[in-house]
Amino acid sequence: MRRLEMADAFALVVRRHREALNLSQESLAEKADLHPTYIGMVERSLRNPSLNVSKALANALGVPLAKLIAEAEAIQRGKSS
Amino acid sequence: MRRLEMADAFALVVRRHREALNLSQESLAEKADLHPTYIGMVERSLRNPSLNVSKALANALGVPLAKLIAEAEAIQRGKSS
Numbered sequence: 698m699r700r701l702e703m704a705d706a707f708a709l710v711v712r713r714h715r716e717a718l719n720l721s722q723e724s725l726a727e728k729a730d731l732h733p734t735y736i737g738m739v740e741r742s743l744r745n746p747s748l749n750v751s752k753a754l755a756n757a758l759g760v761p762l763a764k765l766i767a768e769a770e771a772i773q774r775g776k777s778s
Numbered sequence: 779m780r781r782l783e784m785a786d787a788f789a790l791v792v793r794r795h796r797e798a799l800n801l802s803q804e805s806l807a808e809k810a811d812l813h814p815t816y817i818g819m820v821e822r823s824l825r826n827p828s829l830n831v832s833k834a835l836a837n838a839l840g841v842p843l844a845k846l847i848a849e850a851e852a853i854q855r856g857k858s859s
Contacts, residue, residue: 748826766842
């Protein structure tokens with residue numbers, strides 16, 4: 698398996714939070730003012746989102762971006778060490 | 779003043795950490811495997827870096843990315859609310 702990059706771990710965290718809120722990709726996209734296709738690509742690690750887009754996603758998920766990043770770094774530590 | 783975006787706040791935090799370590803932009807660039815010009819552009823908010831680049835910067839600064847983001851969010855709250 699290739700090394701888990703930050704964007705890969707972030708993808709898992711975004712999907713987990715979105716599903717915990719019972720939000721569709723479309724609803725999250727609308728809240729974050731992003732295209733639904735883009736959300737799908739982020740969640741499949743096909744995009745390495747910018748900080749501003751990541752912050753918009755965190756706002757739409759109702760959590761600080763630092764929390765999502767901390768969870769992503771925990772996943773990275775767990776899977777890549 | 780325009781609203782402080784995440785990349786703007788992150789720019790301030792990266793510069794603060796780099797200077798606290800007495801690192802030049804060139805040294806930070808080398809550690810993060812990025813171009814020195816790119817570091818300068820990030821610190822002047824001329825770039826909205828990706829998560830993977832942001833993580834490389836955090837690694838080079840020796841701190842978790844979640845810490846840099848938390849500091850950036852604190853700056854955003856202080857300046858934009």
